[in-house]
Amino acid sequence: MRASVLGPEFFDAERHPEIRFRSTELRLADYGRVEVEGELTIRGITRPVTASGYYASPRSSAFGEIAGLELRTSFDRRDFGLQWQMKLPGGGDAVGWEVEVDIDLLLKREEADA
Numbered sequence: 222m223r224a225s226v227l228g229p230e231f232f233d234a235e236r237h238p239e240i241r242f243r244s245t246e247l248r249l250a251d252y253g254r255v256e257v258e259g260e261l262t263i264r265g266i267t268r269p270v271t272a273s274g275y276y277a278s279p280r281s282s283a284f285g286e287i288a289g290l291e292l293r294t295s296f297d298r299r300d301f302g303l304q305w306q307m308k309l310p311g312g313g314d315a316v317g318w319e320v321e322v323d324i325d326l327l328l329k330r331e332e333a334d335a
Contacts, residue, residue: 230305237264245269249276257292263301270294272324285329292324 227234244259255276260267277289298320307315 231303233264242270253277255290255292257290261296261301264303266301268296268300270296272322274324279330285332287330288328290324290326290328292326293322294324295319295321 226232229235232240239262241262242259243262244257246258248256250256253275254273256271256273258269258271261270272292272294274290274292277291279286279288297318299318305316306318309315
């Protein structure tokens with residue numbers, strides 16, 4: 222399965238070894254809600270995406286000051302050239318077109334060099 226997903230019909234990892242996201246805007250709202258807009262690049266194709274979720278304010282921890290983001294987004298994989306599909310014998314598609322992505326980020330403040 223891994224070789225198939227990394228192969229030319231899906232991610233084509235040999236020619237496109239990275240998936241990138243670059244944020245362009247972050248909006249904080251009431252009750253810790255957050256929206257992050259950015260550009261997602263898969264297989265060399267870049268499209269805008271918006272992820273929404275929750276923000277945890279900075280706080281002290283055993284390993285320094287941390288904050289967190291819990292985000293969710295979805296997109297149609299065909300927008301990134303992921304066209305492979307196979308019909309199942311009983312009907313329907315083997316793989317869905319809509320991809321859901323859950324993102325959990327732990328952000329740690331770096332100390333400035335003295």
